[in-house]
Amino acid sequence: MDVRLTSEQRQLRDAAARLADELGPGSVAELDDVHRRQRLEKAVDAAGWRALRSDGASGVEVALVAEEFARGLVDVAFLGPVLADDLHRAAEGRRTIGAEGRWTIGVDGRAVDTDGRDRVLLLDDRRLRAAAVGARLPGADLTRASAEIGTATELLGELSPxxxxxxxxxxxxxxxxxxxxxxxxxxxxxxxxxxxxxxxxxxxxxxxxxxxxxxxxxxxxxxxxxxxxxxxxxxxxxxxxxxxxxxxxxxxxxxxxxxxxxxxxxxxxxxxxxxxxxxxxxxxxxxxxxxxxxxxxxxxxxxxxx
CATH class of the missing domain: 1.20.140.10 (Butyryl-CoA Dehydrogenase, subunit A, domain 3)
Structure with a gap:
């Protein structure tokens, strides 16, 4: 294992760090700044951060972006969508994410990282099912939302062990x-x-x-x-x-x-x-x-x- 980052990985990390520094909240009061969050959402969406795995990114590269986003308290959805992207990529008979909604994942009976998301992926044993994102749930994290999960009726595919x-x-x-x-x-x-x-x-x-x-x-x-x-x-x-x-x-x-x-x-x-x-x-x-x-x-x- 070579622990050194490649030049491309350093550039990816630096780009994520710049975004977090420029548009992440600099104070608790800025968590309620709707305009700032709209700009942040637009920047994350335009850069394709949530589709890293389907774009060929490695686990190291996903981790680098997640680390910098957490350092800067990036308060729009990333963790859930990027993991949903990888599930779609891996599943047999997968469907195009963009055609069916904005995805996140379900963990322990709730949809996580749901800001701006309307669909949730559930991994039931090896079967991959889709559901709607339900009502928002109270939570301790001020930077990420969670929500109820609607009835899972749509089977998207199945993963190997x-x-x-x-x-x-x-x-x-x-x-x-x-x-x-x-x-x-x-x-x-x-x-x-x-x-x-x-x-x-x-x-x-x-x-x-x-x-x-x-x-x-x-x-x-x-x-x-x-x-x-x-x-x-x-x-x-x-x-x-x-x-x-x-x-x-x-x-x-x-x-x-x-x-x-x-x-x-x-x-x-x-x-x-x-x-x-x-x-x-x-x-x-x-x-x-x-x-x-x-x-x-x-x-x-x-x-x-x-």
């Missing part, structure tokens, strides 16, 4: 990338705050107690990058079962790391970190909801490795 497992590996890896991106975003938020918040005449980042917290968070992020890169590479390069195991291990590690980084960010912010106006809680909410998607327990990993 290998296709199903490889798709699961992509799904777990992509949510892991989302966790890593959110951890990177909240860590940068804390670092920037530590540079400008002064106490006793000095920026709080100059004090060892704060600097050590931020350094430990960075170490957790670097470890997460390593396990995620391997899992993303495995999606296309290893047998499906091995790819899924790598993805699950990466998610267990990254979920724990991301939550710690988010909690550290809130701590570094001090009293303001517990207020609605601070973006730190938005990152934490995203981490908690991404952790529950395609949830993997450490005990399951241990059994698979024994």
């Amino acid at each position: 290998e296709q199903r497992t490889r798709w699961q590996a992509l799904a777990v890896t992509t949510t892991t990338a989302d966790l890593l991106g959110a951890a990177r975003g909240t860590h940068r938020l804390a670092v920037d705050y530590a540079k400008v918040r002064a106490q006793y005449g000095y920026p709080i980042g100059t004090y060892q107690a704060v600097a050590h917290l931020l350094a430990e968070s960075l170490a957790l992020i670097e470890g997460s990058i390593s396990v995620l890169r391997y899992a993303a590479w495995s999606v296309d390069e290893l047998p499906p079962a091995e790819a899924l195991r790598a993805a699950r291990i990466a998610k267990v590690y990254t979920a724990r790391a991301a939550r710690t980084v988010c909690e550290t960010s809130i701590q570094v912010h001090g009293g303001i970190g517990n207020t609605w106006e601070c973006l730190a809680h938005v990152y934490l909410r995203r981490v908690l909801t991404s952790t529950e998607l395609f949830a993997t327990r450490l005990e399951d990993i241990d059994r698979g490795l024994s």
Whole structure:
């Protein structure tokens, strides 16, 4: 495995990062900016980010985009549609996505990442069914919506066991990338705050107690990058079962790391970190909801490795 990114992958990552920086919310108040979200939706749709897999993108490339979008708190649908795109690509007898609606996926009895989506794909064992997106459901994540699932009556195709497992590996890896991106975003938020918040005449980042917290968070992020890169590479390069195991291990590690980084960010912010106006809680909410998607327990990993 060569861990270096190709020039094309770096360009893809940089393009996703620019979009997230330019049109992602810079404050909690901007989450309600309809004009900004309309521009973001238009940009994501025009660039074809949601059809990466059908356009030939690798697992590494999907993970890079998911990571940057989470770092910038991109609050239009991406995760659900890009996974739905891969399901359509893999299914026998698949139909054209654009001809039948705007797709997302169903997980644990609800449609996820449903902003602007009207159709949901359900993977029932190996059978792929379609349903309508129902009423919006309440949720903790302020950047992604979820909804009820209508009656699934339309059979779109069937996956082989290998296709199903490889798709699961992509799904777990992509949510892991989302966790890593959110951890990177909240860590940068804390670092920037530590540079400008002064106490006793000095920026709080100059004090060892704060600097050590931020350094430990960075170490957790670097470890997460390593396990995620391997899992993303495995999606296309290893047998499906091995790819899924790598993805699950990466998610267990990254979920724990991301939550710690988010909690550290809130701590570094001090009293303001517990207020609605601070973006730190938005990152934490995203981490908690991404952790529950395609949830993997450490005990399951241990059994698979024994």
